Amino acid sequence: MSDPVTSAQVKTARWALWLPLVLFGAFVVLVLFGLLRPAEREVRSKMIGKPLPEFSLQPAIADRPGFARADMATGQPRLLNIFASWCIPCAVEAPQLLALKQAGVQIDGVAIRDKREDVEAFLARHGNPFARIGADNVSAIQFAIGSSGVPESFVIDGKGVIRYQHIGEIRPEHVPVILEKLQEAGR
């Protein structure tokens, strides 16, 4: 009679001891692929390359009109800037927006969760680069175009298609990039 106690101890084959290393090798290959892929490493809106969604915004202040989706498809590329008077980086980017306006860029603003007096005070202090300013009190547009915060800027081409997204404040070194993207969108 053989001892029944032996039944569970099967001698492991020598090659099986290398199996973990082989699996790990496969993992490394996979991960190397992932690291080397040319990837956009920032969160980008899924909406890039797609037309703007339907929206219609009330004016945020008295002396600039609000706007709707239809106003964005004017045949000329425009910059859509999402800002708020309570947002400090928005104040930081104000000079760059003014510079873009000087360069002839049409800029439309969306004030997120803001009050008329605050927006007016903000623009009085930092300058008003906007052709139109819509009020978005519920962040509806923000969600619809896939923006994750303020400030953000979108390059919209003449047909109302989103071509480029800039996350965060526009710093001086970003101005040429945005001008270039606007030119591309105008072609």
Add this chain to the structure above:
Amino acid sequence: MIAEFGLAALWLAAALAALQLLAGVLGLTARGAELGQIVRPLAVVQGVLTLLSFLALMVLFWQTDLSVKLVAMNSHSAKPLLYKLAGTWGNHEGSMLLWVMVMGLAGSFVALVERRLPEPTMLATLAGQAFVSLGFYAFLLFSSNPFERLNPAAPEGQGLNPLLQDPGLAFHPPTLYIGYVGLSVAFSFAIGALVTREVGPAFARAMRPWVLGSWIFLTLGIVAGSYWAYYELGWGGWWFWDPVENASLMPWLAATALLHSVSVLAARNALRAWTVMLGVVAFSMSMVGTFLVRSGILTSVHAFAVDPERGSFILALLLINIGGALALFGLRAGTVTEGERFALTSREGALVFNNVLLSATLGIVLLGTLYPLLAEALGAQVSVGPPYFNPMSAVFVVPMLVVMGIGPLLRWRRDSLARVRWSVIVPLALMLLTGAAFALKGVAVLPVLGMALAAGLVVASLLPLRGRKLRQVKLPLWGMVVAHFGVAVALFGMACDSAYTTEKLVALREGETVAVGPWQIDLVAIEPVAGPNWTALQATLSARYDGGSAVKLQPQARSFWTPPQQTSESALETRWNGQLYAVLGERAEDGRWQLRLWWKPFVTLIWYGGVLIALGGLLALLGRVASDLRRFIARDKIAYRKSRQGR
């Protein structure tokens, strides 16, 4: 000065680690035996230096020293003190320093207290620990220096991600890190044992407290993280199979398997190669998890500051550490002598099943986590979520829970199922009845399975205590019973949550009422409120359970200004039989407010169960440490007597 002091301490610690590695390796040779004597002191000093370095960074955060880049990027002078301190580890560089500190302190502790193992194995272990540490020192010093200065100093800091400004999250990362990095000791023990081929009960007993301790912290870290995600993200769920969650679950699964196999090795001197293997795998999973999270290779809601260069650095570390350890395993495991034999139906047999099933679950989670990457390599964009993870993990977890009920009743070495059949009949009957009752009510398959198993396990987990005098039951046995009972409790919570949650998305005006499950909820008012570094809209809800007295809930939509971000603070009302969960949403055009309301029966049992599991681990750890101490003292006494007699 403080920053420079911290950096100097870090460099010095790295140098000592290099010396420790060298002395450890030379100490193993016949000529260098004397060098081996400095290894333990080196490990101790190295640990102290990492502690000093970490404390230096903490002081910088406490003072909000804006001339240090890391502080300027991640803190703000207007932040509450708790979050200033928590900011130390709430970022990439600081958390890596925390990692290195835990590793250094663990190494010193091993060097100070571990006296059971033969000296060569100890040398190899400490050399292994130094080797792994060196890689992380290099990572910190060359690519993630936390003490880098900013010239000129920033006028104000940029703040800490508001989602992280929460007391639960202040302590969640360090808890998880202690768990992750504690496993490095098990890893080093495995390396040491492979080098000297000394795999046996002494090795298992030396390793066990480390595995237990790390496992307790990992369990608590996961429970805390799950509860944080539940109330802070405002999605009403408690587990999302997010890569970051999986990154903490995978080492936990490996550590759980290791915990069980190390018991077999300690008690029966079986499963030798397998235990060594798991020792390597557990810490490897910690490193893989960290890599996946930090490299930005997978998309996750938890994205850390992502940097491909750092990713490559950690990958190189993985290659060297894990690849090296697995190669050593391939070379040496075949020469580790075979352990004791046992029958399939025995305590060992059940633990082998448990190990195989836990490893399979680990494989499933790893595959699901990496699958999006694999698919991308093949040219497709996919995301893998609960529809994959839930059923696939259930395939392995369900049989594992059955084995968990029966295994502890079996004897070591050899037993028969016939012997225990009368013991398991009560839990089995309870399981079938519960399953049938809920199935007839029309509950879905997985929750029914969950409730049935939970009912059976609640009884089965207590069975090992049957026929024993409770006062004489040893702590480790209590630990097992409590932990297994905790699994049943958590399982019941999960099943109830998925079967009986009521969810409502409503738009209300102030003064209007809505019913959710047994609750009547009035929207009393919406008002603005201000906190130290945020403003918020706050809804006041008055809720009555089943016509009882009213309780107040105040969910908020918060706006932080440094950095500008909005978070929703859910409000919870906890009763013994569940939780009411409220989230304030957007304002609709007509002046109504969106509210998301959930009634979740028994959902809290998930986390209570998790805490019980950790408590079970703690009892087992205390029991083991106490008996080790007793043995230690007894041996000292004998040695003392002998020395007296010899005089």
